Amino acid sequence: MKSESLRGYSLLSPTLLAMVLGLAMPLVVLITLSFWIQDYLDFIRTFSLKNYTDFFQKPIYIKILFKSIRMSGLVTIATVLLAYPMAYFIAFRVKHNKLVWLILITVPFWTSYLLRVFAWKIMLGYNGVINSGLLSLGILSEPLEFLLYNPTSVVITLAHAWAAFAILPIYVSLEKIDRSLLEASRDLGENVFMTFMRVTLPLSLPGVIAASLLVFIPTVGDYVTPALVGGPRGIMIGNIIQSMFGKALNWPLGAAISVMSMITVTLMVCLFIWGTHNFRKRVA
Template sequence: MSRSATSSKTVGLAIRRRFLASEALRGFSLLSPTLLAMVFGLAMPLLVLFTLSFWLQDYVDFIKTFSWKNYSDFFAKPIYGMILIKSIKISGMVTLATVLLAYPMAYFIAFRIKANKLVWLILITVPFWTSYLLRVFAWKVMLGYNGVVNSGLKSIGLISEPLEFLLYNPTAVTLTLAHAWAAFAILPIYVSLEKIDRSLLEAARDLGENAFMTFVRVTLPLSMPGVIAASLLVFIPTVGDYVTPSLVGGPSGIMIGNIIQSMFGKAFNWPLGAAISVMVMLTVTAMVCVFLWGTHRFRRRVA
């Protein structure tokens, strides 16, 4: 064997050894495809958006000098802030409704279903087999002027004229979004409930608590990680949703996503749209922080 072959083999072994010895190195190499996708697919666009928010629109061109004008516009015109607050209110309602509806479902699958849990979990994802748009349209059909609800109520004689408050308002948006995001709330709650050691529930009963107090003092606090995950999974994406409000929201159900969309579309003011997006991001981040802090305190207090 030649000298160079031996030495290259030694170097190869050294690299191998270093690779196997370093936990971090192995971790990064495992992560690298995702990491690359995250950097180019998420961090880069965010950077672009952030930069854009400090530029100005001049018809079809950008004025590429640093300016706070978009942000001062955001605060100068109350409409943006109002719509952002309304979006947060709607998303908050959606989150509350989704988690409240998802919890019993997740509880049922985790505690009451003994066999074929997988079948039930698959059944939950069945709505996702159709497109999101189609499901929103389905709600339009349900709630519309001559929709399922109205014609149904009319045929049994409860109403003579169709109800007009069903569609094109924040309630319709809340209802549609809550339905659309249900599975995202059920699954994390189910996972956290499933993980709870059943003997803990027996221990609580044994120590004198009834079924309801066992739920309050053991099941609920132990499933909080799932509830928090579900809340974030529903709240964060729905704040910026624009498909549902534009289809079932009407003028009163407009959300901040619709404003951003129009800035990048008809209104054609990309920098202002970028600035509004950044403001939404900051607000959501702040809200999530407050939420996490609040649930942390809640868990300590229940304990």
């Protein structure tokens, strides 16, 4: 029995080793660096809280962090709300060829992520599809400027880019629901709407939670979308972190901002899971 579990651990060890080297160690180094200070091209390697006091005293960092969280929150809500009816349609209304519908949904996401984001620049830009299309149709006399380079264009682009990540988990959880439960609810006199609210929605909640996390966590740190379609008003915390490791050359401050972002995102996620857990209890 002992050699049995030893064999199990030895099968697991190469993966664990890669994860310790590439995940645990870098995170420890990141936290260590956040307590150092940048000194031109080198670091002052003594413990200091300067980066954290900078983070809390200059309002810009906290402001942009919360703006990023608000934008990602909006993206998450929009993506999940838009995806839910689609997933519901495939799970309950499509009788044959469900797979065709699922493939149909994933096809647009085979294009490179960068190009998918860039596609929105083509759509919304000053000389973009919407403006040049409306101009040549004679609906507009001059191009609309407010379409691109603002937080809204970032939210739209992200909601589009992450759509598949929301549909698939919700679809899986809807598909798993035992259809006889729905029939039972109808037989016991609930109408379609109440059956949805009291049976379908609570049972699909795990999929909604998974979808929300799959969209929320990566979009908070996204750097590409705000850089391409956000403009100065649409920047997010990922762009600040990137600039600390690029032009601004202040790695320790960048590390501190990353640590604070990670803590904030983790807290938000815990709050969200706790909230949905309570909601589920109340419904049940």
